[in-house]
Amino acid sequence: MFLSCHFQLLVLSLSYIPNSSAQSLDDSTTDPTKRAESALSTLQSWYNGDTGIWDTAGWWNAANIMTMVGNLAKADSDNEGLQSLVTRVFANTMTQAPSKNPQPGVEEFAYRRQVLNPSNEASALYDGSHMGSGYTKILVSATNEPLSIYPQNWTQSKRKHANNGEFINTSAPRRRTTQTTLASTPDPKPWLDGFYDDDLWWALAWINAYDITSNTEYLYLAQGIFIAVTSVWPSHCNNGGIYWSWKKTYVNAVSNELFMSVAAHLANRANSRDQKEIYVQWAERTLTWFQNSGMINAHGTINDGLTDACENNHQTTWSYNQGIILGALVELHRATPDPSYLSLAAKIAKAALQELTDQNGVIHDVCEPNCGGDGTQFKGVFMRNLQTLQAAAPDDDYVAVIQANADSIWMNDWDEGQEGAFSVDWAGPFVWWANASTHGSAMDALVAAMAVG
Template identity: 60%
Template sequence: MYPSAFLQSLLLLSVPYIPNAFAQSLYDSVTDPTKRAEFALSTLQIWYNAGTGLWDTAGWWNSANVMTMIANLAQSDPNNAQLQNLATRVFANTLLQAPAKNPQPGVENEAKRRRDVDPGNGTFTLLLNDTGTESGYSKSLNPGGIHEPITTFPTDWDADDGQYVDIQSLPSFASESKDAATQAALATSPNPEDWLDGFYDDDLWWALAWVGAYDVTQNIEYLQLAEGIFGEVTKAWPTRCGNGGIFWSWKKDYMNAIANELFLSTAAHLANRAENKDTYIEWAELTLKWFLNSGMINEQGTINDGLTEGCENNGYATWSYNQGVILGGLVELNKAAPNETYLPLAAKIAKAAITELSDDNGVIHDGCEPGCGGDGNQFKGIFMRNLQLLHQVAPDDVFADSIRTNADNIWMNNRDEEQGNTLSVVWSGPFVSPANASTHSSAMDALVAAISL
């Protein structure tokens, strides 16, 4: 664990002390969704590595999702000054520290330079490999069974996990006020290229994280950073299928759902916040049209992982996050450019996903459980986060019941008090040890979603 992060959780987000002898009964008796989420945040922040700006035991893109979850929690409890202080300082510190942890910086710029020499037969990849910009960071689908996404990091990428850094020595925490901390972080204009790693879904997770930071703080620089990241990803359009969409990565070897759903969602989020609204609406509408024509939505109304080289649905697993991101995208697009088809489409996908992914008790599962890797651990929370966005604008008992059922099961059946009230991957229980920042933050997405019910 990370000692200074533990101190941070005590200093910046105080919670009542519950003696161990009574912890089981007292924690079980907590029914208020906000208190549950804020208890869980105190545990989560033990993993926050102030020196790297990321959460130990979580990957690069996972940390972007953790930040988004914290932004959503902060928005749900705006009068909690300690929570607002913590969230604001985390955003500022992550802005300063995390770019140094980018697992593969520069590869997208090299890809753009080499694009003109690609005849479509692999020369592009060979040339890029020869430049030395690849770091060993890669993503692939496990070839066996359900094709679970797997992320591989460069050697020693996490070598500084757990190293002690005095929080008070860092600008974002040394500043007396959270506003001063933010200004220290923004003293040098944020550079979108700091957040690009060659995998466009990663890039867009970070764009949405900075949108969340903007929503909490109203600091325009965060929004501009999100715009800059999105602008870089637009250069990846189109794929070889249907003259549209974006690839999973600079390697141009897979066209999948998550990258394109994120492209749609980021464009729609920006349309409701940035000045050039029409441009973002156009990108979102263009992406939605391509996505609906791609065939990735199957006959059951759920979304498979991606397309074959022949541009057909590959029939791979219907991961929960692929059912979720599009919901938030459709909600934001309907807000920016109302269309009578958007919310009904979102509701249809959401209900199909709840039916397919829920067990007999209504708890959501992914097919990789209980042994999900670093990617799969994060998926279900993303679904809950976006289901809550849909429920806010199109209330439905099916959505509310799913959110409430999953949040209650997490709290009662998927929490280990002997390990500090950590939350693991199987929300119905039993607890799978050890938990980590990805499993914990993903479960917290459901706890945060329940606050609005």
């Protein structure tokens, strides 16, 4: 099983050389906006118009990349070409990406089985459903890195880059059908894959798309995804929290932080006071449970999850687990407002910077330079949410780290042979493979530098 997982990891991690539309980067460029938008052309050479996601990126990674692209549009809101491009990407991803869901329908089946046979939960749901597609997640033994294993041939697409020109060129005309092709009430089911962190990453991506376009279909989709995931509450740990997956075998930080974050984000976009209060209650309930769970350790950082006995498992303090909660707390503060949420966010952020940065302030995860298709995404999530905290509670330390990482990426972490694609070790030197996930994650730092610059 271990060798098979690593074989699939290598397949997913192999990079496709971006096509000639990508620009080579100029390491003399110091302007944060020029850096990020130059890097965008390389990223978009991986975007597949037929599948609606980025080739070489995993399913949940694509949601993060879409969030980052949206944040770039937010940071440069006067760039009409960029606004047009991201609007086209959002609309195309909405219609095309469900076809790439690696395990659609499994959650709906699980809910149905839960009613029919509630006394035999996990084994009945998994072993009796015949719904397993080959998509699963494991913790790699050496580092406990989460690793997604995809079904055979999942990385293959019908026609690679068939419509790529429309999604690379910021000057391409906006299609008249961009918004009208969407259903009035999008169905969340095609976005559910049995792993609740995946589901919630997509919810956050669609909330961000709504912020940029004011298209309520995107918000409705995010609401529908969140409502579906509430069916998982509570886990077996202290009558609260949600599981990592429909198998109900692991309670971890990422799923519960995302659950809180989506609830808090939706609270700030609710269309009534009653609806807002429901979302706030979900977010606060999750935060209370999370703080009592033990996942926040004595150093103030967050370990990966809980043991079967519902105690801190003392597994790796991944950068994304330190980051997601920052954005969640900022949104919860905005919804309430309660100053204690920003105080908690600051404590976690400071502890994470102490633990995860090198002598130059560059962020690292312990899997480097051999991170898999999941671990390569983690640091971008941290930088994105650190910038969110900086916007709500400015701190010179946050600015210094954001700028140090963006500068190091630009100067040390790209290679001419891959058209300026960024790799996994932001301190450099370039690790000889790069893909949409490594590049998109690094771009989160470049976009954060735009915002604080």
